[in-house]
Amino acid sequence: MDALRSDTGALPAASKATDPLRHRALRRWHWIHTWSSQVCTLFLLLICLTGLPLVFSDEINNWLEPHTYVSLPDNTPRASLDRLAETGHRMYPGQVIDSFFIDDDEPQVYLWMVPSFEALKADPKVMHFIRFDARTAQVLETSKSLEAQQHSFMGVMLTLHTELFAGLPGELFLAVMALLFVMAIVSGVVLYGPFMKKIDFGTVREGRGTRLKWLDLHNLLGVVVLAWTLVVGLTGVMNELSVPLFGLWEQTDVARILSQWKDAPNIPITELSSPQAALETAQHAVPGNVVTSLVYPRPLAIGNSAGPSQYLFWSHGASHLRARLFDPILVNARTGQLSLVATMPWYLRALEVSRPLHFGDYGGLPLKILWALLDVITIMVLTSGLYLWIARRRTRASRLERILAVHEAANATRALRMPGAV
Amino acid sequence: MSMPMHWRKVWTAPGTLALLTMTGLLSALLGEAIAWKAIAWTFLAVPVLATLWYTCIKPTFYRTKR
Numbered sequence: 469m470d471a472l473r474s475d476t477g478a479l480p481a482a483s484k485a486t487d488p489l490r491h492r493a494l495r496r497w498h499w500i501h502t503w504s505s506q507v508c509t510l511f512l513l514l515i516c517l518t519g520l521p522l523v524f525s526d527e528i529n530n531w532l533e534p535h536t537y538v539s540l541p542d543n544t545p546r547a548s549l550d551r552l553a554e555t556g557h558r559m560y561p562g563q564v565i566d567s568f569f570i571d572d573d574e575p576q577v578y579l580w581m582v583p584s585f586e587a588l589k590a591d592p593k594v595m596h597f598i599r600f601d602a603r604t605a606q607v608l609e610t611s612k613s614l615e616a617q618q619h620s621f622m623g624v625m626l627t628l629h630t631e632l633f634a635g636l637p638g639e640l641f642l643a644v645m646a647l648l649f650v651m652a653i654v655s656g657v658v659l660y661g662p663f664m665k666k667i668d669f670g671t672v673r674e675g676r677g678t679r680l681k682w683l684d685l686h687n688l689l690g691v692v693v694l695a696w697t698l699v700v701g702l703t704g705v706m707n708e709l710s711v712p713l714f715g716l717w718e719q720t721d722v723a724r725i726l727s728q729w730k731d732a733p734n735i736p737i738t739e740l741s742s743p744q745a746a747l748e749t750a751q752h753a754v755p756g757n758v759v760t761s762l763v764y765p766r767p768l769a770i771g772n773s774a775g776p777s778q779y780l781f782w783s784h785g786a787s788h789l790r791a792r793l794f795d796p797i798l799v800n801a802r803t804g805q806l807s808l809v810a811t812m813p814w815y816l817r818a819l820e821v822s823r824p825l826h827f828g829d830y831g832g833l834p835l836k837i838l839w840a841l842l843d844v845i846t847i848m849v850l851t852s853g854l855y856l857w858i859a860r861r862r863t864r865a866s867r868l869e870r871i872l873a874v875h876e877a878a879n880a881t882r883a884l885r886m887p888g889a890v
Numbered sequence: 891m892s893m894p895m896h897w898r899k900v901w902t903a904p905g906t907l908a909l910l911t912m913t914g915l916l917s918a919l920l921g922e923a924i925a926w927k928a929i930a931w932t933f934l935a936v937p938v939l940a941t942l943w944y945t946c947i948k949p950t951f952y953r954t955k956r
Binding site: 660661664665668669670672674685688689691692693694695696699787788789824825830831832834835838841842845 | 900901908911912927945
Protein backbone atom coordinates (compact mmCIF):
# COMPACT_ATOMS: atom_id res chain seq x y z
CA MET A 469 0.00 0.00 0.00
CA ASP A 470 1.19 3.44 0.94
CA ALA A 471 3.50 1.95 3.46
CA LEU A 472 6.94 2.77 2.29
CA ARG A 473 6.67 6.51 2.60
CA SER A 474 8.36 8.06 5.60
CA ASP A 475 6.45 9.82 8.36
CA THR A 476 6.63 13.09 6.45
CA GLY A 477 4.95 11.44 3.50
CA ALA A 478 8.02 11.74 1.24
CA LEU A 479 10.01 8.88 -0.20
CA PRO A 480 13.01 8.26 2.06
CA ALA A 481 16.78 8.22 1.69
CA ALA A 482 17.51 8.87 -1.97
CA SER A 483 17.16 12.61 -2.05
CA LYS A 484 16.21 14.44 -5.21
CA ALA A 485 19.24 16.64 -4.94
CA THR A 486 21.90 13.95 -4.60
CA ASP A 487 20.52 11.31 -6.96
CA PRO A 488 17.54 12.34 -9.10
CA LEU A 489 17.65 9.12 -11.19
CA ARG A 490 17.45 6.93 -8.12
CA HIS A 491 14.67 9.09 -6.72
CA ARG A 492 12.70 8.67 -9.95
CA ALA A 493 13.22 4.88 -9.88
CA LEU A 494 12.01 4.75 -6.28
CA ARG A 495 8.91 6.77 -7.18
CA ARG A 496 8.22 4.28 -9.95
CA TRP A 497 8.61 1.31 -7.56
CA HIS A 498 6.40 3.09 -5.06
CA TRP A 499 3.72 3.55 -7.70
CA ILE A 500 3.92 -0.19 -8.59
CA HIS A 501 3.73 -1.16 -4.91
CA THR A 502 0.76 1.10 -4.19
CA TRP A 503 -1.36 0.12 -7.17
CA SER A 504 -0.51 -3.58 -7.41
CA SER A 505 -1.46 -4.00 -3.74
CA GLN A 506 -4.53 -1.76 -3.90
CA VAL A 507 -6.05 -3.72 -6.75
CA CYS A 508 -5.54 -7.12 -5.14
CA THR A 509 -5.92 -6.41 -1.39
CA LEU A 510 -9.64 -7.14 -0.97
CA PHE A 511 -9.41 -10.36 -2.99
CA LEU A 512 -6.28 -11.38 -1.12
CA LEU A 513 -8.10 -10.78 2.16
CA LEU A 514 -10.89 -13.07 0.99
CA ILE A 515 -8.34 -15.69 -0.09
CA CYS A 516 -6.49 -15.50 3.26
CA LEU A 517 -9.73 -15.71 5.28
CA THR A 518 -11.11 -18.67 3.31
CA GLY A 519 -7.66 -20.27 3.35
CA LEU A 520 -7.68 -20.46 7.16
CA PRO A 521 -10.33 -23.23 7.45
CA LEU A 522 -8.95 -24.91 4.31
CA VAL A 523 -5.58 -25.42 6.05
CA PHE A 524 -7.44 -27.64 8.52
CA SER A 525 -9.83 -29.19 5.97
CA ASP A 526 -8.92 -32.80 6.92
CA GLU A 527 -9.51 -32.12 10.61
CA ILE A 528 -12.76 -30.18 9.99
CA ASN A 529 -14.10 -32.84 7.61
CA ASN A 530 -13.26 -35.60 10.09
CA TRP A 531 -14.97 -33.62 12.82
CA LEU A 532 -18.09 -32.87 10.74
CA GLU A 533 -18.32 -36.35 9.22
CA PRO A 534 -16.17 -38.78 11.18
CA HIS A 535 -15.07 -41.91 9.29
CA THR A 536 -15.07 -45.07 11.38
CA TYR A 537 -13.92 -48.50 10.26
CA VAL A 538 -14.16 -52.01 11.67
CA SER A 539 -10.95 -53.02 13.40
CA LEU A 540 -9.04 -55.55 11.27
CA PRO A 541 -5.37 -56.65 11.17
CA ASP A 542 -3.07 -54.34 9.15
CA ASN A 543 -2.28 -57.04 6.59
CA THR A 544 -5.94 -57.70 5.71
CA PRO A 545 -6.10 -57.88 1.88
CA ARG A 546 -8.14 -55.32 -0.04
CA ALA A 547 -11.43 -56.30 -1.64
CA SER A 548 -11.40 -56.81 -5.40
CA LEU A 549 -12.48 -53.86 -7.56
CA ASP A 550 -14.57 -56.35 -9.56
CA ARG A 551 -16.71 -56.98 -6.49
CA LEU A 552 -17.12 -53.23 -5.83
CA ALA A 553 -18.08 -52.67 -9.50
CA GLU A 554 -20.72 -55.42 -9.26
CA THR A 555 -22.17 -53.83 -6.11
CA GLY A 556 -22.28 -50.44 -7.86
CA HIS A 557 -24.16 -51.87 -10.86
CA ARG A 558 -26.55 -53.68 -8.52
CA MET A 559 -27.26 -50.49 -6.54
CA TYR A 560 -27.67 -48.27 -9.60
CA PRO A 561 -28.82 -50.48 -12.49
CA GLY A 562 -28.51 -48.81 -15.89
CA GLN A 563 -25.82 -46.39 -14.70
CA VAL A 564 -22.16 -46.54 -15.74
CA ILE A 565 -18.98 -46.46 -13.70
CA ASP A 566 -16.91 -43.31 -14.15
CA SER A 567 -13.95 -44.03 -11.90
CA PHE A 568 -12.52 -45.55 -8.73
CA PHE A 569 -10.52 -43.65 -6.12
CA ILE A 570 -8.41 -45.94 -3.95
CA ASP A 571 -7.46 -44.04 -0.79
CA ASP A 572 -3.97 -44.79 0.47
CA ASP A 573 -4.49 -42.96 3.79
CA GLU A 574 -7.71 -44.58 4.97
CA PRO A 575 -9.08 -48.07 4.17
CA GLN A 576 -11.72 -46.79 1.78
CA VAL A 577 -12.51 -46.86 -1.94
CA TYR A 578 -14.78 -44.38 -3.72
CA LEU A 579 -16.73 -45.63 -6.72
CA TRP A 580 -17.99 -42.74 -8.88
CA MET A 581 -20.99 -43.38 -11.13
CA VAL A 582 -22.99 -41.40 -13.70
CA PRO A 583 -26.37 -42.01 -15.37
CA SER A 584 -24.55 -42.00 -18.74
CA PHE A 585 -21.48 -40.34 -20.27
CA GLU A 586 -23.79 -38.13 -22.35
CA ALA A 587 -25.47 -36.93 -19.13
CA LEU A 588 -22.00 -36.31 -17.63
CA LYS A 589 -21.00 -34.21 -20.63
CA ALA A 590 -24.21 -32.17 -20.33
CA ASP A 591 -23.87 -31.65 -16.59
CA PRO A 592 -20.81 -32.80 -14.56
CA LYS A 593 -22.87 -32.45 -11.37
CA VAL A 594 -24.70 -35.72 -12.10
CA MET A 595 -21.68 -37.59 -10.70
CA HIS A 596 -22.23 -39.35 -7.40
CA PHE A 597 -20.23 -41.85 -5.34
CA ILE A 598 -20.50 -44.96 -3.22
CA ARG A 599 -17.90 -45.22 -0.44
CA PHE A 600 -16.74 -48.75 0.41
CA ASP A 601 -14.62 -50.24 3.16
CA ALA A 602 -11.58 -51.23 1.09
CA ARG A 603 -11.15 -54.52 2.98
CA THR A 604 -14.69 -55.83 3.54
CA ALA A 605 -16.37 -54.21 0.49
CA GLN A 606 -19.10 -53.01 2.84
CA VAL A 607 -20.95 -49.90 1.65
CA LEU A 608 -20.13 -47.11 4.11
CA GLU A 609 -21.82 -44.16 2.46
CA THR A 610 -23.67 -43.03 -0.65
CA SER A 611 -23.08 -39.46 -1.72
CA LYS A 612 -25.19 -36.38 -2.02
CA SER A 613 -25.11 -34.86 -5.47
CA LEU A 614 -22.03 -32.80 -6.39
CA GLU A 615 -24.16 -29.66 -6.17
CA ALA A 616 -25.14 -30.42 -2.57
CA GLN A 617 -21.49 -31.12 -1.70
CA GLN A 618 -20.47 -27.75 -3.18
CA HIS A 619 -22.84 -25.98 -0.79
CA SER A 620 -21.35 -27.53 2.36
CA PHE A 621 -19.26 -25.16 4.54
CA MET A 622 -15.93 -26.49 3.28
CA GLY A 623 -17.27 -26.59 -0.28
CA VAL A 624 -18.19 -22.89 -0.11
CA MET A 625 -14.78 -22.01 1.39
CA LEU A 626 -12.96 -23.96 -1.34
CA THR A 627 -15.03 -22.50 -4.18
CA LEU A 628 -14.57 -18.94 -2.88
CA HIS A 629 -10.84 -19.55 -2.40
CA THR A 630 -10.24 -20.99 -5.85
CA GLU A 631 -12.78 -19.53 -8.28
CA LEU A 632 -15.27 -17.13 -6.59
CA PHE A 633 -18.16 -19.29 -7.91
CA ALA A 634 -17.18 -18.21 -11.44
CA GLY A 635 -15.53 -21.36 -12.82
CA LEU A 636 -12.49 -20.99 -15.07
CA PRO A 637 -12.82 -17.17 -15.46
CA GLY A 638 -12.81 -16.93 -11.65
CA GLU A 639 -9.65 -19.06 -11.47
CA LEU A 640 -7.88 -16.93 -14.07
CA PHE A 641 -8.99 -13.73 -12.33
CA LEU A 642 -7.59 -14.95 -9.00
CA ALA A 643 -4.36 -15.98 -10.77
CA VAL A 644 -3.99 -12.34 -11.92
CA MET A 645 -4.71 -11.15 -8.35
CA ALA A 646 -2.05 -13.52 -7.00
CA LEU A 647 0.39 -12.22 -9.62
CA LEU A 648 -0.33 -8.64 -8.50
CA PHE A 649 0.29 -9.78 -4.92
CA VAL A 650 3.71 -11.12 -5.98
CA MET A 651 4.42 -7.77 -7.69
CA ALA A 652 3.44 -5.94 -4.49
CA ILE A 653 5.84 -8.14 -2.48
CA VAL A 654 8.76 -7.64 -4.89
CA SER A 655 8.22 -3.86 -5.10
CA GLY A 656 7.82 -3.77 -1.32
CA VAL A 657 11.25 -5.41 -0.93
CA VAL A 658 12.82 -2.85 -3.30
CA LEU A 659 11.37 0.00 -1.22
CA TYR A 660 12.12 -1.59 2.16
CA GLY A 661 15.90 -0.98 1.88
CA PRO A 662 15.90 2.83 1.52
CA PHE A 663 13.15 3.13 4.11
CA MET A 664 15.00 1.15 6.78
CA LYS A 665 18.38 2.91 6.42
CA LYS A 666 17.70 5.20 9.36
CA ILE A 667 15.85 2.94 11.78
CA ASP A 668 16.71 -0.43 13.30
CA PHE A 669 14.99 -3.67 12.30
CA GLY A 670 11.83 -4.23 14.31
CA THR A 671 11.39 -0.60 15.33
CA VAL A 672 7.74 0.30 15.94
CA ARG A 673 7.52 4.03 16.61
CA GLU A 674 4.74 4.40 19.13
CA GLY A 675 3.53 7.72 20.54
CA ARG A 676 4.08 9.55 17.25
CA GLY A 677 0.68 8.93 15.77
CA THR A 678 -1.38 5.88 14.84
CA ARG A 679 -0.48 6.06 11.18
CA LEU A 680 3.27 5.95 11.80
CA LYS A 681 2.86 3.04 14.21
CA TRP A 682 0.87 1.04 11.64
CA LEU A 683 3.33 1.98 8.92
CA ASP A 684 6.17 0.46 10.98
CA LEU A 685 4.06 -2.61 11.79
CA HIS A 686 3.15 -3.06 8.12
CA ASN A 687 6.81 -2.92 7.07
CA LEU A 688 7.95 -5.18 9.90
CA LEU A 689 5.28 -7.87 9.46
CA GLY A 690 5.60 -7.71 5.67
CA VAL A 691 9.33 -8.39 5.74
CA VAL A 692 9.06 -11.04 8.49
CA VAL A 693 6.70 -13.22 6.41
CA LEU A 694 8.29 -12.21 3.09
CA ALA A 695 9.63 -15.64 2.02
CA TRP A 696 6.42 -17.44 3.04
CA THR A 697 4.09 -15.00 1.25
CA LEU A 698 6.26 -15.09 -1.86
CA VAL A 699 6.19 -18.91 -1.98
CA VAL A 700 2.46 -19.16 -1.23
CA GLY A 701 1.70 -16.37 -3.75
CA LEU A 702 3.71 -17.96 -6.58
CA THR A 703 2.36 -21.44 -5.89
CA GLY A 704 -1.14 -19.89 -5.78
CA VAL A 705 -0.63 -18.58 -9.32
CA MET A 706 0.47 -22.07 -10.42
CA ASN A 707 -2.56 -23.72 -8.80
CA GLU A 708 -5.00 -21.30 -10.41
CA LEU A 709 -3.46 -22.15 -13.79
CA SER A 710 -3.96 -25.90 -13.34
CA VAL A 711 -6.93 -26.12 -15.77
CA PRO A 712 -5.12 -24.36 -18.67
CA LEU A 713 -1.92 -26.32 -17.93
CA PHE A 714 -3.73 -29.67 -18.02
CA GLY A 715 -5.57 -28.44 -21.14
CA LEU A 716 -2.23 -27.71 -22.82
CA TRP A 717 -0.98 -31.19 -21.94
CA GLU A 718 -4.18 -32.80 -23.26
CA GLN A 719 -3.91 -30.90 -26.55
CA THR A 720 -0.24 -31.77 -27.08
CA ASP A 721 1.24 -34.92 -25.49
CA VAL A 722 -2.04 -36.65 -24.63
CA ALA A 723 -3.55 -35.99 -28.08
CA ARG A 724 -0.41 -37.47 -29.67
CA ILE A 725 -0.52 -40.56 -27.43
CA LEU A 726 -4.25 -41.16 -27.87
CA SER A 727 -4.21 -40.62 -31.64
CA GLN A 728 -3.34 -44.31 -32.12
CA TRP A 729 -6.69 -45.31 -30.49
CA LYS A 730 -8.86 -42.46 -31.72
CA ASP A 731 -10.80 -44.64 -34.14
CA ALA A 732 -11.25 -47.49 -31.67
CA PRO A 733 -14.94 -48.36 -31.11
CA ASN A 734 -16.60 -47.90 -27.70
CA ILE A 735 -16.35 -51.08 -25.67
CA PRO A 736 -19.70 -52.32 -24.31
CA ILE A 737 -19.72 -52.68 -20.50
CA THR A 738 -20.12 -56.44 -20.77
CA GLU A 739 -16.88 -56.68 -22.79
CA LEU A 740 -14.70 -54.65 -20.43
CA SER A 741 -11.85 -56.64 -18.90
CA SER A 742 -11.63 -57.06 -15.14
CA PRO A 743 -10.78 -53.74 -13.43
CA GLN A 744 -8.98 -55.63 -10.65
CA ALA A 745 -6.74 -57.44 -13.16
CA ALA A 746 -6.08 -54.14 -14.93
CA LEU A 747 -5.17 -52.56 -11.57
CA GLU A 748 -2.64 -55.35 -10.93
CA THR A 749 -1.16 -54.88 -14.42
CA ALA A 750 -0.82 -51.12 -13.80
CA GLN A 751 0.75 -51.69 -10.38
CA HIS A 752 3.33 -54.08 -11.88
CA ALA A 753 4.20 -51.48 -14.52
CA VAL A 754 5.20 -48.92 -11.86
CA PRO A 755 6.77 -50.94 -9.03
CA GLY A 756 7.94 -47.87 -7.05
CA ASN A 757 4.53 -46.19 -7.17
CA VAL A 758 1.13 -46.52 -5.51
CA VAL A 759 -1.88 -46.67 -7.85
CA THR A 760 -4.67 -44.51 -6.44
CA SER A 761 -7.28 -44.12 -9.13
CA LEU A 762 -8.81 -45.74 -12.18
CA VAL A 763 -10.80 -43.86 -14.84
CA TYR A 764 -13.03 -45.98 -17.06
CA PRO A 765 -12.87 -45.73 -20.87
CA ARG A 766 -15.22 -43.18 -22.33
CA PRO A 767 -15.59 -41.09 -25.51
CA LEU A 768 -12.65 -38.71 -26.06
CA ALA A 769 -15.02 -35.73 -26.35
CA ILE A 770 -15.81 -35.94 -22.62
CA GLY A 771 -12.17 -35.42 -21.61
CA ASN A 772 -10.20 -36.44 -18.48
CA SER A 773 -9.95 -39.98 -19.78
CA ALA A 774 -7.80 -42.09 -22.07
CA GLY A 775 -10.46 -42.50 -24.72
CA PRO A 776 -12.97 -45.25 -25.51
CA SER A 777 -10.63 -48.25 -25.34
CA GLN A 778 -8.22 -47.65 -22.43
CA TYR A 779 -8.37 -47.76 -18.65
CA LEU A 780 -6.50 -44.74 -17.26
CA PHE A 781 -4.72 -45.28 -13.93
CA TRP A 782 -3.03 -42.59 -11.85
CA SER A 783 -0.18 -43.51 -9.55
CA HIS A 784 2.10 -41.50 -7.28
CA GLY A 785 5.55 -42.10 -5.84
CA ALA A 786 5.83 -44.19 -2.68
CA SER A 787 8.66 -42.14 -1.15
CA HIS A 788 7.84 -38.93 0.72
CA LEU A 789 9.61 -36.77 -1.86
CA ARG A 790 7.74 -38.34 -4.80
CA ALA A 791 4.38 -38.76 -3.05
CA ARG A 792 2.96 -35.68 -4.82
CA LEU A 793 4.28 -36.59 -8.28
CA PHE A 794 1.71 -38.46 -10.37
CA ASP A 795 2.25 -40.73 -13.39
CA PRO A 796 -0.52 -41.98 -15.72
CA ILE A 797 -0.66 -45.60 -16.90
CA LEU A 798 -2.85 -46.88 -19.74
CA VAL A 799 -4.20 -50.44 -19.83
CA ASN A 800 -6.21 -51.85 -22.73
CA ALA A 801 -9.78 -52.13 -21.41
CA ARG A 802 -10.65 -55.07 -23.68
CA THR A 803 -7.55 -57.25 -23.35
CA GLY A 804 -6.23 -56.06 -19.97
CA GLN A 805 -2.73 -55.63 -21.49
CA LEU A 806 -0.46 -52.76 -20.51
CA SER A 807 -0.52 -50.05 -23.23
CA LEU A 808 1.98 -47.52 -21.87
CA VAL A 809 3.30 -45.54 -18.89
CA ALA A 810 3.30 -41.84 -19.75
CA THR A 811 5.58 -39.18 -18.28
CA MET A 812 4.35 -35.80 -17.19
CA PRO A 813 5.77 -32.63 -18.77
CA TRP A 814 7.88 -30.19 -16.71
CA TYR A 815 5.10 -27.62 -16.25
CA LEU A 816 2.79 -30.20 -14.66
CA ARG A 817 5.66 -31.42 -12.46
CA ALA A 818 6.08 -27.78 -11.34
CA LEU A 819 2.34 -27.65 -10.59
CA GLU A 820 2.55 -30.88 -8.56
CA VAL A 821 5.48 -29.58 -6.51
CA SER A 822 3.73 -26.27 -5.94
CA ARG A 823 0.64 -27.89 -4.41
CA PRO A 824 2.05 -28.96 -1.01
CA LEU A 825 3.99 -25.69 -0.76
CA HIS A 826 0.68 -23.86 -1.11
CA PHE A 827 -1.49 -26.11 1.10
CA GLY A 828 1.04 -26.64 3.94
CA ASP A 829 -0.26 -30.17 4.47
CA TYR A 830 3.04 -32.06 4.28
CA GLY A 831 4.38 -31.69 7.83
CA GLY A 832 1.60 -32.79 10.14
CA LEU A 833 -0.63 -30.70 12.41
CA PRO A 834 2.19 -28.45 13.83
CA LEU A 835 3.00 -27.28 10.29
CA LYS A 836 -0.69 -26.58 9.65
CA ILE A 837 -0.86 -24.48 12.83
CA LEU A 838 2.22 -22.50 11.74
CA TRP A 839 0.67 -22.12 8.28
CA ALA A 840 -2.48 -20.67 9.85
CA LEU A 841 -0.43 -18.26 12.03
CA LEU A 842 1.56 -17.07 9.00
CA ASP A 843 -1.77 -16.61 7.21
CA VAL A 844 -3.04 -14.47 10.12
CA ILE A 845 0.13 -12.33 9.97
CA THR A 846 -0.45 -11.86 6.22
CA ILE A 847 -4.04 -10.75 6.97
CA MET A 848 -2.54 -8.16 9.37
CA VAL A 849 -0.16 -6.94 6.63
CA LEU A 850 -3.05 -6.58 4.18
CA THR A 851 -5.40 -4.80 6.60
CA SER A 852 -2.65 -2.45 7.80
CA GLY A 853 -1.85 -1.60 4.18
CA LEU A 854 -5.51 -0.85 3.55
CA TYR A 855 -5.66 1.29 6.70
CA LEU A 856 -2.52 3.23 5.69
CA TRP A 857 -3.94 3.99 2.27
CA ILE A 858 -7.26 5.22 3.72
CA ALA A 859 -5.46 7.21 6.47
CA ARG A 860 -3.22 8.86 3.92
CA ARG A 861 -6.18 9.90 1.77
CA ARG A 862 -7.87 11.35 4.89
CA THR A 863 -4.66 13.22 5.83
CA ARG A 864 -4.44 14.66 2.32
CA ALA A 865 -8.12 15.74 2.43
CA SER A 866 -7.80 17.38 5.86
CA ARG A 867 -4.53 19.09 4.82
CA LEU A 868 -6.33 20.49 1.77
CA GLU A 869 -9.20 21.69 3.96
CA ARG A 870 -6.73 23.42 6.33
CA ILE A 871 -4.96 25.13 3.43
CA LEU A 872 -8.31 26.31 2.01
CA ALA A 873 -9.41 27.61 5.43
CA VAL A 874 -6.14 29.52 5.89
CA HIS A 875 -6.44 30.90 2.37
CA GLU A 876 -10.02 32.07 2.93
CA ALA A 877 -9.11 33.64 6.30
CA ALA A 878 -6.23 35.51 4.65
CA ASN A 879 -8.53 36.75 1.90
CA ALA A 880 -11.09 37.95 4.45
CA THR A 881 -8.39 39.81 6.45
CA ARG A 882 -7.06 41.43 3.28
CA ALA A 883 -10.57 42.54 2.32
CA LEU A 884 -11.05 44.15 5.74
CA ARG A 885 -7.74 46.04 5.48
CA MET A 886 -8.49 47.42 2.00
CA PRO A 887 -9.16 51.16 1.94
CA GLY A 888 -12.86 51.87 1.92
CA ALA A 889 -13.75 48.58 3.60
CA VAL A 890 -16.33 48.88 6.36
CA MET B 891 35.04 -6.46 -0.99
CA SER B 892 32.94 -5.80 2.09
CA MET B 893 29.26 -4.94 2.06
CA PRO B 894 28.25 -1.35 2.83
CA MET B 895 27.36 -0.86 6.48
CA HIS B 896 23.79 0.29 5.84
CA TRP B 897 23.17 -2.73 3.56
CA ARG B 898 24.13 -5.09 6.36
CA LYS B 899 22.06 -3.13 8.86
CA VAL B 900 18.99 -3.27 6.66
CA TRP B 901 19.19 -6.78 5.23
CA THR B 902 20.83 -9.06 7.84
CA ALA B 903 17.67 -9.71 9.86
CA PRO B 904 15.19 -10.03 6.94
CA GLY B 905 17.70 -12.13 4.96
CA THR B 906 18.21 -14.51 7.89
CA LEU B 907 14.44 -14.82 8.39
CA ALA B 908 13.92 -15.53 4.68
CA LEU B 909 16.65 -18.22 4.69
CA LEU B 910 15.17 -19.89 7.78
CA THR B 911 11.68 -19.79 6.26
CA MET B 912 12.86 -21.35 3.00
CA THR B 913 14.75 -24.08 4.90
CA GLY B 914 11.62 -24.73 6.94
CA LEU B 915 9.43 -24.87 3.84
CA LEU B 916 11.69 -27.33 2.04
CA SER B 917 12.76 -29.63 4.86
CA ALA B 918 9.46 -31.46 5.49
CA LEU B 919 8.99 -31.75 1.73
CA LEU B 920 12.29 -33.61 1.41
CA GLY B 921 11.80 -36.26 4.07
CA GLU B 922 9.12 -38.06 6.01
CA ALA B 923 11.25 -38.68 9.12
CA ILE B 924 10.24 -36.74 12.20
CA ALA B 925 13.64 -34.98 12.15
CA TRP B 926 12.79 -33.35 8.82
CA LYS B 927 9.42 -32.25 10.14
CA ALA B 928 10.99 -30.92 13.35
CA ILE B 929 13.34 -28.75 11.24
CA ALA B 930 10.32 -27.42 9.35
CA TRP B 931 8.39 -26.66 12.55
CA THR B 932 11.37 -24.99 14.23
CA PHE B 933 12.40 -22.85 11.30
CA LEU B 934 8.88 -21.80 10.33
CA ALA B 935 8.18 -20.91 13.96
CA VAL B 936 10.95 -18.26 13.81
CA PRO B 937 8.95 -15.68 11.77
CA VAL B 938 5.94 -16.28 14.01
CA LEU B 939 8.05 -15.80 17.16
CA ALA B 940 9.70 -12.71 15.67
CA THR B 941 6.25 -11.23 15.06
CA LEU B 942 5.22 -12.05 18.62
CA TRP B 943 8.44 -10.53 20.00
CA TYR B 944 8.37 -7.24 18.10
CA THR B 945 4.60 -6.62 18.28
CA CYS B 946 3.62 -7.90 21.73
CA ILE B 947 6.43 -8.87 24.10
CA LYS B 948 8.97 -6.10 23.41
CA PRO B 949 6.50 -3.18 23.44
CA THR B 950 4.80 -4.51 26.59
CA PHE B 951 7.82 -5.41 28.74
CA TYR B 952 10.55 -3.09 27.47
CA ARG B 953 8.68 0.19 27.07
CA THR B 954 9.40 1.41 30.63
CA LYS B 955 13.12 0.51 30.47
CA ARG B 956 13.82 2.54 27.31
